[in-house]
Amino acid sequence: MKNPWKRFVLLQLPVATLVLMIGIQALAFVLLGVPMRRDRPDELALAVLQDPTNYRVLMFGDSTTRNATVRFSLGAPSEVANLTTNGLIGLNGSLFLLQRYLSTHPSPEHVVLALAPGAYHYENDLRTMRYNLWHTYNRPDERNFLSTYVPGIERRDWLPAVLDVQESVVEPFLSFLKDRYLALRNRGAARIEVGVLSANAEAPVELAARAEIAPEEAFADSRDLTIPASNAKSLSRLCDLSKKHGFRVHFVWPPIPAQLESLLASRGALPDLETRIRSIMEGGCDVDGFTDFNKIRPYPNLSFHNDLLHLFGDGWEQRYSADVREYLSGLLHPAGAQEAARSPPSSQEAGQQPGIQEQQEIQPEKDDDRAS
Amino acid sequence: MVFSDPIFLAGFLPASLLIYYLIRTSAGGTAAVCGLVGLSMIFYSYWSVPFLCLLLFQIGVNYTVGHRFETAPHRALLPLAIVFNLCLLGYFKYRNFFLENVGELLGVQFYLTALVVPLGISFHTFQQIAMLVDLKNKQEKLPPLLNYVLFVLFFPQLIAGPIVLHREMGKQVAAVRRGALSGFEMFAPGVVIFAFGLFKKVCLADNIAHYADLAFRPGQPLLMPEAWAGSIAYMLQLFFDFSGYSEMAVGLGLMFGFKLPNNFLVPYTATSMTEFWKRWHITMTRFFTMYVYMRLWMKFRRWLRQAEFFRQHSNNAIEFAWTVAVPMMITFFLSGLWHGAGWTFICFGLINGLGLVISQAWITAQMPKLPAVLGWALTMLTVLIGLVYFRSNDLAQAHYILHQMFMPSEPVLSAPAWLASALPFELPIRTFTLFDELRHTAYCLFWIALLAFLAGTLPAPAAASETLLPSPRTAYATAAMIWLIAALIGEPRTFLYFTF
Numbered sequence: 001m002k003n004p005w006k007r008f009v010l011l012q013l014p015v016a017t018l019v020l021m022i023g024i025q026a027l028a029f030v031l032l033g034v035p036m037r038r039d040r041p042d043e044l045a046l047a048v049l050q051d052p053t054n055y056r057v058l059m060f061g062d063s064t065t066r067n068a069t070v071r072f073s074l075g076a077p078s079e080v081a082n083l084t085t086n087g088l089i090g091l092n093g094s095l096f097l098l099q100r101y102l103s104t105h106p107s108p109e110h111v112v113l114a115l116a117p118g119a120y121h122y123e124n125d126l127r128t129m130r131y132n133l134w135h136t137y138n139r140p141d142e143r144n145f146l147s148t149y150v151p152g153i154e155r156r157d158w159l160p161a162v163l164d165v166q167e168s169v170v171e172p173f174l175s176f177l178k179d180r181y182l183a184l185r186n187r188g189a190a191r192i193e194v195g196v197l198s199a200n201a202e203a204p205v206e207l208a209a210r211a212e213i214a215p216e217e218a219f220a221d222s223r224d225l226t227i228p229a230s231n232a233k234s235l236s237r238l239c240d241l242s243k244k245h246g247f248r249v250h251f252v253w254p255p256i257p258a259q260l261e262s263l264l265a266s267r268g269a270l271p272d273l274e275t276r277i278r279s280i281m282e283g284g285c286d287v288d289g290f291t292d293f294n295k296i297r298p299y300p301n302l303s304f305h306n307d308l309l310h311l312f313g314d315g316w317e318q319r320y321s322a323d324v325r326e327y328l329s330g331l332l333h334p335a336g337a338q339e340a341a342r343s344p345p346s347s348q349e350a351g352q353q354p355g356i357q358e359q360q361e362i363q364p365e366k367d368d369d370r371a372s
Numbered sequence: 373m374v375f376s377d378p379i380f381l382a383g384f385l386p387a388s389l390l391i392y393y394l395i396r397t398s399a400g401g402t403a404a405v406c407g408l409v410g411l412s413m414i415f416y417s418y419w420s421v422p423f424l425c426l427l428l429f430q431i432g433v434n435y436t437v438g439h440r441f442e443t444a445p446h447r448a449l450l451p452l453a454i455v456f457n458l459c460l461l462g463y464f465k466y467r468n469f470f471l472e473n474v475g476e477l478l479g480v481q482f483y484l485t486a487l488v489v490p491l492g493i494s495f496h497t498f499q500q501i502a503m504l505v506d507l508k509n510k511q512e513k514l515p516p517l518l519n520y521v522l523f524v525l526f527f528p529q530l531i532a533g534p535i536v537l538h539r540e541m542g543k544q545v546a547a548v549r550r551g552a553l554s555g556f557e558m559f560a561p562g563v564v565i566f567a568f569g570l571f572k573k574v575c576l577a578d579n580i581a582h583y584a585d586l587a588f589r590p591g592q593p594l595l596m597p598e599a600w601a602g603s604i605a606y607m608l609q610l611f612f613d614f615s616g617y618s619e620m621a622v623g624l625g626l627m628f629g630f631k632l633p634n635n636f637l638v639p640y641t642a643t644s645m646t647e648f649w650k651r652w653h654i655t656m657t658r659f660f661t662m663y664v665y666m667r668l669w670m671k672f673r674r675w676l677r678q679a680e681f682f683r684q685h686s687n688n689a690i691e692f693a694w695t696v697a698v699p700m701m702i703t704f705f706l707s708g709l710w711h712g713a714g715w716t717f718i719c720f721g722l723i724n725g726l727g728l729v730i731s732q733a734w735i736t737a738q739m740p741k742l743p744a745v746l747g748w749a750l751t752m753l754t755v756l757i758g759l760v761y762f763r764s765n766d767l768a769q770a771h772y773i774l775h776q777m778f779m780p781s782e783p784v785l786s787a788p789a790w791l792a793s794a795l796p797f798e799l800p801i802r803t804f805t806l807f808d809e810l811r812h813t814a815y816c817l818f819w820i821a822l823l824a825f826l827a828g829t830l831p832a833p834a835a836a837s838e839t840l841l842p843s844p845r846t847a848y849a850t851a852a853m854i855w856l857i858a859a860l861i862g863e864p865r866t867f868l869y870f871t872f
Contacts, residue, residue: 005556008842009563016844016851024855162855306591 021162024169028161031172036136037179038171040193041085041093045136047190048083048101054108055081055192057328058101060094061114062087064254065324067310068317072199074325079332081192084114088124088132091115092145095234096137098241107245110331111238114252114324116309117264117273123228126152135167145237149230201322205315207302225264225273232280239285249285250331251277253292255299255320257308296323373418375620376573378861384415385624392628401549405522408628412527416491423490430460431524434500438507438514450508454501461497465489469713487713492531494710496524498659503538505663512538519545528624532617534635534655544630554629561837564850566623568833571853572616574860576826580609580819587773588763599776601816606763607756608823611640614653615832622834634835640827643747645727645754646735656710660703668699688736696732701725711762716770719761727754 036042057080059065066084074080083097098111124132130153134146146153161168227235242249253270264270274290281287301308303316311317373380388411396404417424437453440446462470464487471482503523506512515523515538523541524530587594587602594602618635625632635654642648649657672694701722708721734742742750757774764770833840840846 003556004842005560008847009556009560012842012844012847013563013850016847017854020848020851020855163859165856165859306589 021160024162024165025160027173028168031169031176033138034172034176035179036171037175041089041132042136042175043190044083044085044097044192045100047192048081048097049104050189051081051192052189053078053081053192054105055079056108056332057081057110057112058083058098058108059112059114059324059328060084060097061112061254062090062116062119064116064309064311065114065320068255069199069321069324070193070195071197072195072318072321072325073197074195074321075328075332077194080328081108082195083192087119087122088128090122090124090129090133091119091231091234092129092149093133093137095237096133096142096145098238099141100139102241102245107247110248110250111242112250112252112328112331113238114254116254116256117225117270120227120231120273120277121225123230126150126155129153130156131167135171145233149233195321199318199321199325201319201326203315203318203322205303205319206313207300225269225276227273227276227280235277235280236283239281239283239287242285242287243283247286248288249281250288251290252327253290253294255293255303255311255316257301257304258294258298259301260308261294291327293320293323293327373415375617375624376570376861381570381861384418388415389627396548396553401547401551402518405518405545405549409518409522409525412522412525412530415527416525416530419491426460426490427496427525430457430497430500431521434504435514435517435520437504438520441504441507442514445508450504453504457497457501457504461493464493466709466713495533495535496530498656498710499535499537500524502535502659502663506538512542515542515545519549526625526628526630528621528628528630529632532614532621533653534618534621534633535659536632536655537658540633541630548629558626558629558631558837560842561833561840562623562626562628564623564840564846565626565833565837566620567850567853567857569616569619569621569623570857572612572619572830574857575853576823577609577612577616578860580605580612580823583816583819584609584763588765588769590765590769594773594776596776596780599773599780601820603756603760603763603773603777604820604824605816607640607759608820608827610759610762611636611827612823619832619834622837626837631837634832637832637835638828638830640752640755640824641748642751643742643744645724645731645751648751648755649724649728656707660707664706665699665703668702669695672699692733692736696736697729700729700732704728715767716761716764719767719770720758723754723758723761727751727758 035046037046055078057075059074059080059082061084063084063086066082066086069082069084074082081101083094083101085093085097094113094115101108123129129146129150133150134143134153137143137146143154156164156167238249241247251274256264261270270292277290278287297319299311299316303312304310305312311320373384375381391411392404392407395407413424416427433456434453437449440449468484468487471484474480475482503512503520507514514520519542520538522545523536523538526536526541529536584602584606586592587598588606615636622632622634633655637651637654639648639651642651676691676694704721704725705718706721707724708718711717711720760773760777761767761770764773
């Protein structure tokens, strides 16, 4: 081929493409099986296996609880393991964390699930689940669970590594580097993070600076609270583990915007969800019931970020964290703690409680000024 | 169908190349041009058939006017044709903005339906106005209808430019019709440049878009570092998005054997506003310079020379004001308005115009040359402020973001949650959106640093495709880009300039 550009198109470019593909495939093969250490949920998946502390309470939850509580101490040292993650990890990921913990530790006394109502309904898309669960939870039982209840999750395993560079090469390589670095500094064993700050239940709060929203539109995603198969299976596995290991399961409803709460209450959606969860958990496992943190204090819409999921500002986060600490303390010290007696009622009981209705009707001021 | 859409990449592009070259080699140049016109119509009608009809109608009217220039010229013909084109543009793009503002003035509220703007109307309208002006001034000759239709419809440049002048395309189309055959010398660099543009869009612009989108969400509270990070992220996103698109257009043009003009020349290395606008959206700047600024400049200059008052009181300042500052501000006001129907776009134009006026005044007054670093910093700051307006949903949001950038009303001493929890003492903590986790902070800063570096160092191959060499290095770089694109391409994000 005399024409250099013809040679480029017909020879050089195809050869370069092939060489790169083979090279990256080889790299991916070498990195196969490296434990992922990309983010906090990945670290948590390793920490529950490696942390030597035997905790009395394991608390799971989504980012509403995680963002608010992660900085704060939720109990005396070695009492509470804060295993909250985020919605991308979901209920299935929480179950895997629990299974991993139980495989290397004695049973805790209590397991608390602080997931928002929507989390029981929500199923992430395949790519998200693959990214957050498939690569992190790669033990045979975890992979079997995911293959069974998330059909198609293993489909991208067949892709050449070059089309999945991020997940097959870049992230395993960075995880490998991090692993080596920590090992060199004798910090190889991952630990469960423990918050150190003390939360103030009366911390001054601020309200988000935005206009109020139309609840029907804003909460459209929260209308359906049915539980999909994979989440139902996670709950029933949780029940089996509770029977096998003898821990008590507690469900709590983290803060949700007051308008959403009243919307759910008016439709009876929350009690329905509680009934659904109870029916899945039937079968002799020790379930304590449902505790609603929105009954301890109301959370106006403006106490949330624009996403209406995460608490806005330090004040609200401190208040919620203080409530969680008090609640957990009630679980651990039921005899001595008066808090346990004051434990807030479940949504089903709430309807009969005087005063609850008044709390629900508290509406935030619709201006941009900060409230204290 | 956007250029980064898998349907385009795996379907339309290979099919249209195959069809075009088959026709060109078997049935000749004229048939190939007909085929290319047909393919361009399919490309546009994939989005909207009625708007394709509108575009064909506009082409028909403009061609008829061009024909009249040659057969029966009349003074009113050009103004009428320009008014016709601007009315089309105004009706589809500016009517709501106009009615909103008239309503505001009169205290009346109009019932306004949402606008559906024909894709690329700003680009092909300007292209045709430029053609008419050149015809009127005898700088161009009216081409055969088929050539003219391809000049406007040629799909690589139809939606978002570059704004091609007929003098750039006309001879090339005529050559193709005569049967001249471009071979691998154009096709192969076209592939490389197209891959480079697509890489910029899919792997760079789309990856930083998330941070810009977060910062510019309506009602999003921001702290000072977030406001800066979000604005810089958008500045980088826009460059890689639009320059990527322009390079894809140039690459596609070359693949079909046409050389389109380059649109970007490493603009974020400019050390003055004048230099910046010679490097940023070059074909649009050229259009406004040739068809708006120069004409205003001549008009004002003539007027200044003729007016008795100015002849008596003329001095450098007055001359500068009337021959540079006023025409430039008007040009940039129109340029801002061209980008979009909104006060934010007008402010974007005016800020850039003001920057240019100051830059020109500095040179005219023979002030000492600024150190390059200072000139660069001032230029980028002006561009950044302009782009905050450009991206904001309304003026209030732009002012809020600028306020948080320069005069934050909240304490600057804040820490993201992950950092605050690591500190043994308490800081006035507030949850950040961009920086809420170490990972997010690191990713955001990583993308900003990487793209800022690349914005200053990546070459502009579309500017000189003939300098590309068919070496193994080019082959490996292209192959790496192709694989990265294939790995990252998923749901394609629309190109930012499609809305204009």
